[in-house]
Amino acid sequence: MTTTPTAGTRPDDVRRHNRAALLRRLHVHGPSTRASLATDLGLNRSTIKALVDGLAEDGLVEERVPAQRSGAGRPSLLVLPQPQAAVVLAIDIRVERAGMALVGIGGEILGRGGWNIRSTTNDPREVFTKIVDTAGPLIDELGVHPVAAGVSVPGVVRHQDGFVHEAPNLHWTDIPLGAWLSRALQLPVHMGNDAELGALAEHLRGVARGYDDLVYISAEVGVGGGVISNGVSMRGAGGHHVGEVGHMVVRPQGRQCYCGSHGCWETEVGERALARALGLDEDSPVGAIVHELRLLSANGEAPGELAEFTDWLALGLGNVVNLLCPQLVVLGDLFTALPPALVEHVERTVRERSLVSRALAGTRVATSALGTDAKLLGAAELAFETVLADG
């Protein structure tokens, strides 16, 4: 039950709001002419000029005469975000590997770091120490000053303070990683579930651009889901991510999952199941699995060899589509390497199985455009949300 404030909106608020909207537009859509900014934001050209001048003074954008002139008359100046002017630190913690990047406004990756986790240890204190030890030199090397950090974790994360309730495949429980990192890095730290951030990245910069209702499926050792509904990340009770699809039970007579249930979707289509389906040892490295999948794709082979895996993938996705009604399902991580024929087969099956999909004339199933960078870029976008809102 909200009410409009009886006092009119103050000019300062309007200016701040418009400045943030303009910056966000440049960040997401890239360089734009003043004329297209005016059209897209519904503001007049003198307002745009004043806003752009202000942003240019603060070094956040620069203006150039466009290389290609369209039509007669004075060309509209091209406004470009300046990547170095607002930089965030993005961190992607996975079961087997951690990745790190400094990302500038506009989404450009300015520099990267990373290390393997499984081969050493996934003790949370060691992961924390390694993050801090890697970030310092990377920041110094690039000579930038990040204004916030975003962190992706494969687990249940409390958004307010980055408290990790449970990251089962890392064996983490109740780890206040957000508090540790914000103290050590001296930055605002924003943390989220990995699949939720994968969905965010694909929505803003990947295959899901232009789709307002989508589900992203992460697929490593664990399988997870992230949901964008009506253009925003869908959160459930307590602000937690929705889409814990990996522990959806699809085969009650199936293998026991560490969570206590039998036949969770993760046990049927996760990394180990996919390795088994390919005739590999279930602890095979990701590289070996991807290599086998690429061979299958190159041979143009039908998905027959992976028939059972394909059936479980389609069955679980059918459930996801029935429950969440997306326009698009994005298959991430390992699934990015699935043979196109297999993905098409799954898409057809999902459409046949879902009542809503039939009504909608078909949910699309596509592989990730950002691949292994999806969660890293999603973590950056999470950090940018507040940075851009503050203009």
Place this chain on the structure above:
Amino acid sequence: MTTTPTAGTRPDDVRRHNRAALLRRLHVHGPSTRASLATDLGLNRSTIKALVDGLAEDGLVEERVPAQRSGAGRPSLLVLPQPQAAVVLAIDIRVERAGMALVGIGGEILGRGGWNIRSTTNDPREVFTKIVDTAGPLIDELGVHPVAAGVSVPGVVRHQDGFVHEAPNLHWTDIPLGAWLSRALQLPVHMGNDAELGALAEHLRGVARGYDDLVYISAEVGVGGGVISNGVSMRGAGGHHVGEVGHMVVRPQGRQCYCGSHGCWETEVGERALARALGLDEDSPVGAIVHELRLLSANGEAPGELAEFTDWLALGLGNVVNLLCPQLVVLGDLFTALPPALVEHVERTVRERSLVSRALAGTRVATSALGTDAKLLGAAELAFETVLADG
């Protein structure tokens, strides 16, 4: 990408917005003193007085000196919505029965009608004719003038125009029921999926008051789900309802469902499955099933007799909670009659099976407070949404 209009908000808009907010508050929360309205809406008392005076002039509310005075000084006048001043026609189409009610502002049912469907026919044209033939006399008898109609259908419905894409248990496909009804009734007609409207009613007037993230499970011949997320009905692609939980596959080796899949949740826990579990013929009337359930409840019996049914119910609900992360799951329709011991057992199992539920210290599972009226009242609320917004 939205921007605040540069022009300030006009006083007329503010007044209209506040009037709608006040009316909506009275509609949902019932009679309130001017003082509590001022506090709840964040408006000063003179603004409240002007708004209430306006609504009283239009006959939408009346004011009374409260029976019980609290404290010294002049008592704050009690403002009551006038049920007859804004009435909607609510229609609940089920597989076995259709119900109808005239509902006044404040949520009071002023009059009812209803008829059995299965025993005659569920031909959409006949259902349509019967609705129109029943509505006329009911409206005349009560001497009211409904301003809108809301309709609940167990299927996939297009919200814009009430086009029924598919109502599988009614065997309806592509029926423009909304267009037919709005022409015949000469009213704006708003239509929705039955489980979605059940969720809306429980959220506003039932066991889910105060819960912003909930899933309502409808259980007749078909099983469906309705989702309220962050306080509003969650819609997916194309504005369609989310939560088609009945066709979530939970037992791939199970019975064939009419939808083409095997072992849909609906085939394991729907009306027919529940009848079988109780040792009844699977086509037993609802009354017989409810009678058996009440006997079990009265005997205080443990859920042992329904052990397998209980397992499937818990398994499916665990999936629903994992995917949608609600604070509360409301069991509607037939499930309202489940023995309390069974519901408690299911709640415990769901909490153990859901990662997010563990982090949240437990999702609640409760039976509907509105029972068979949930969808009818939800249809009324759908119609009231625009009525109240227009003040």
